[in-house]
Amino acid sequence: MRDVAVIGVGMHPFGKFLEKSLEDLARVAVWNAVEDSGVPPKEIEAAYVANSLGGLVTGQEGVRGQVILRDAGFSGIPIVNVENACASGTTALRCGWMEAALGVHDVILVLGVEKLFLPRTEDSIRILMADADVRLMDMGFQFIGWYAMELRKYMADYGWRKEHFAKVVEKNSFNGSLNPNAQYRKPLTAEQVLGSRLVADPLTLYMCAPMSDGAAAAVLCSRERAGRYTSRPLVEIAAIGLQSGRFADAGGAPRPSITTLAAKEAYERAGLGPEDVDVAEVHDAVAPSELYHYEDLGLCGKGEGAALIEAGRTRITGDIPVNTSGGLAARGHPVAATGLAQVAEIVWQLRGEAGPRQVADPKVGLVENTGGIVEDEAAVATVTLLKR
Structure with missing residues (x-):
């Protein structure tokens, strides 16, 4: 397989854009x-388009990617639609990565786009809930x-407190205040959060992460051909792990989370x-969940997330910066675009282009997207490792 x-990478800023369509959002990120x-543009050979909820929002099913990319000026290439809940974007990235690695195509466009804001908030919430087993909705x-x-389980088992959760938001809201693509750019104190x-x-x-409209995109290329197009430091996809949820264990035996399994892969x-x-x-669809993701990814031991x-x-x-973009609660969470926005942030970090959010000389970055x-658990989890 090829490197x-x-x-x-590119984004349309995340936020509330009632007047904009999926096509409007995608066009900006793609270009x-x-x-x-x-x-x-004529050398892009294939595309993967991630969108999770557009069928319910717009009524357009089946060919959303083709319709969206036609508006952006791309047609006559293989276009594949990808839907995998909040992990749709990184699932599409995985598909494009595998296709390029196998030598099927050299240059591949990957797009994630979502529009969740509607005139009636209750409609947006109902649509978002379709990314869970609909029988639970009833x-x-x-x-x-x-x-x-x-x-609450972690609070009972490990003594985590609301103050720990507020510290996560305080950190991430500060990071989001430095991110021009973030939905919310106001730093919050722990006291304001509580x-x-x-x-x-x-x-x-x-x-809690807000509803969001937005788009993010990435262009993948085989390493052997990348020198034709860019002189920037190359950020390679080292690996992508993907796992899906399992049936509950009737015996209640402890088992690793699917995020842990995806990270292991x-x-x-x-x-x-x-x-x-x-x-x-x-x-961090809710910011405090960041704490147990530290553990799932092996960044600390069980129950130690609050100490971090x-x-x-x-x-x-710090020595292991997490969610320099602001995370979902500050940057926003347009479902299928989230994973590729995370990837964009890591690419900017590894290329030294993250501006005031830049961390010191990173060589390996991780994206976790569920x-x-x-x-009783997430339906899908992906873990992407990027390196320069």
Whole structure:
């Protein structure tokens, strides 16, 4: 298999854009990525388009990628639609990476785009809930409630406190204030976070990711051909692990999370370990979940996530910076675009182009992207390792 690099990334800023269509959002991200890559548009050979909920929002099914990319000026190439809940973007990246690695195509465009804001908020919430088992919806299931229950287990078992959760938001909101693509760019204090409206105990409003519109894109290229297009430091895809949820164990026996399993797959494929990771973007659909993602990824031991945030180790200036983009609660969470926005942040970090968010000389970056709920855990998890 060939080495594959991400030679271009681009975004449409995340936020609330009622007046914009999926096509409007995608066009900006696509052309930013293409310009960043240096690839002449006619040399893009294939594309993967990730969108999770557009069928419910717009009524367009089946050929969303073809319709969206036609508007951006791309047609006459293989275009594949990818839908995999919140991990749709990194799932599309995995497809493009494998295709380039196998030598099927040399230059591949990967796009993630989502539009969640609608005139009626209740419609947006109903549509978002379709990324869980719909039978759970009939019982009044909400993603926030599931996260709240998970966090209460950690509070009971390891003594985690709401103050730890607020520190995550304080860190990430500061990072988001430095990110021109973030939905929210206002730093928050821990006191403001704790004082915001209670949503589902222990989660307050500012701990939760917002609904978002936005798009992110990447251009992949075989390493052997990348020199034709760019003189920037090459950021290679070292590995991508992907795992899906399992049926509940009736005996209740402990088992690793699917994020842990996806991380294990990625580390083994790349010949790397958690000790090699210099910067990470993790899927904090509620900001405090970042704490147990540290553990799932091997960045600390079980129950030790709160100690990491307490010590400041995951700040931009810490020894393992996490969510330098602001994470989902600050940067925003347009479902299928989130994973590729995480990838864009890591690419900028590894190329030394992250501006005031830049960490010190990173060589290996990690992206953890999960999505959906089936039974008692996430429906899908991906872990992507990037290196320069």
